Amino acid sequence: MLKEERQGQILQMLHSEGKVLAPQLSLALKVSEDTIRRDLRDLAEARLIQRVHGGALLRAPSSNYLQRRQGATTAKAHIAQVALSLIRNDQVIILDGGTTTLQLACSLPTDLVATVITNSPPIGIALAQHPGVEVILLGGKFSKEAQVTVGVTVIEALRTFRADVCMLGVCSVHPELGVSVPNLEEAYVKRAMIASAAEVVALASAEKLNTAAPYVVGPLADLTYLVTEQSVSATTLKPYRAVGLSVLQAD
Amino acid sequence: MLKEERQGQILQMLHSEGKVLAPQLSLALKVSEDTIRRDLRDLAEARLIQRVHGGALLRAPSSNYLQRRQGATTAKAHIAQVALSLIRNDQVIILDGGTTTLQLACSLPTDLVATVITNSPPIGIALAQHPGVEVILLGGKFSKEAQVTVGVTVIEALRTFRADVCMLGVCSVHPELGVSVPNLEEAYVKRAMIASAAEVVALASAEKLNTAAPYVVGPLADLTYLVTEQSVSATTLKPYRAVGLSVLQAD
DNA sequence: CGTAAACGTGCAATAATATGCACTAATCAG
């Protein structure tokens, strides 16, 4: 049995039982407790479990999303402001999850008349303030970390829409690799969002540029606009403009 | 039993009882009072409880700001508390939208392992605090007043599930008319929830009893349990019990 | 005050863990 396979089983058992004990795992997986402990250490290092004396527990709920929601708001607010200019009345808009897009949702004019399709419950709730906006929430498994729904139902549901524009919060964007994310599920969802929209707007703060993550969403050619911060230099943006992307910078 | 697990139970008992005593905990958790005291010291250090001579108290008067935001009356909290007793580990639970069910979601033990299917984004977000709970959000048009998703996609999605129990917040319930709601869409959704669950629990505060609304969800026979307040008289409840419904009252 | 309960501390027993080392199997450069 491979190490990764074994660690996968540990995770699975943890999620079904709520807790796991080292001796119990040793017995079930037929390896020594030492190996189990090493596995648990690895998994704890990867922030997948909460290691405790005697075994492991489900990871304590992280307030990552809330923390991120606090941080770096001015840059994101500026980016959101620019993205606003790409939205017009009576459009069908796909809004990706994430803090930048949540900021965008909050910044929408209150008299905007539009349909917003999103996999982010917080965005849906935020848009309750906008009487003219019809909100369609995409259903699926709720990812607590990113506060979005993921899974095949989200992708299936997206297929049934034809949106005018899609606002994508990107984790990583690179001139050659294109858009990539740290999570397989999210990659599929973003791909489906891109496929269902006529125009695609990527919202990327400065630190996202020229970086890459494990899962590729698609090439730069999939994007129509790239919105980023004022502070980014022209040379940094040159390769993006070179492939025909319209780059907008906040002021 | 792991230390962290035990401390989790202490927290849970504290939240349900309002206070805990060292000897009582020692008895309940089958460890010495010394260990209990060490646990209480740890928890106090982590600012999770307020340590006092003899045991511990809740640190802040209000345990959850979400509860306050909803203006949770004590009645609703009590109803939710009773409904908790109908939930066990490893169940698949359908949670209806509404303030009472949100209260219920917030009151779930943090170490509960279960799957929750809901059409309420606020409930989904609230359950992000529960690492053992897998949340499935039902997608559809977002109703801003009720803060739930509605529409045919919700009903379609519900068809694909077979839940152990369904927790229904009811607007109106009447011995002869059964459950009814003021909105056609919601009626359809509740009907679908009932159809997908083995047991149906209706949560109804006192003022909901013996009232009716325009759209009928179904007869009382669809329900398994009716949870309501202590203050409701036995004569009021008699017709409900007469049709074989198990009526539970908060204390 | 005085008493009993509650508390803190040091200590020993036990369980869990970390670390160093040896062995195996797979990989890879030459």
Added chain:
DNA sequence: CTGATTAGTGCATATTATTGCACGTTTACG
């Protein structure tokens, strides 16, 4: 193909964490 390297594992041993108990001190409350 061969020898070297490396990741993964199990074992022995040292270290640490957790717990219960003993004992002296503090606290609550009549």
